[in-house]
Amino acid sequence: MAARIWDRLFGRKGPAPLDPSRADLVVVASSFDDAEACSAALARASELVPDADAVLRHHLRIPPAQVEAVCDIAAQDGYTPAPQVGGPGTDALETVILQRVQVLDALHCSQERSRMAGLAQRHDGTADGWDALQPRRATDQPGTR
Secondary structure, three states: OHHHHHHHHOOOOOOOOOOOOOOOEEEEEEEOOOOOOHHHHHHOOOOOOOOOEEEEEEEEEEOHHHHHHHHHHHHOOOOEEOOOOOOOOOOOOEEEEEEEEEEOOHHHHHHHHHHHHHHHHHOOOEEEEEEEEEEOOHHHOOOOO
16 A cells, blocks of 8 residues: 555556446455454455455445435545446335445455445435455456366
């Protein structure tokens, strides 16, 4: 992490940031259990590439009237709404998936999970869980050995 900051300060360019719309992204870690620590979820994530960018997504259910406010607040921390697959939420709540690219570690994942839970609760919603996506590794590609 310090190397990234140092490189930015001195104008060195690193790899291009991860594009959340890439077609080859796969879920490499997730937790939809409030009682599970992020460290435990990441420890069981055998496909996660540590120290590499990931798309961290938080799955929220928010009243439709509050969705815009939630998205605006989350945008201040670099989150954008992810494209939805499937229908509307349940119990008159709309499913909202907020995502951003970051290096995933237990501390920051836990902080963001807590932040999203608080944001959802303040807007009469709930945070169902989170998942993280990274590009499919070459050894995972169909037809490779």
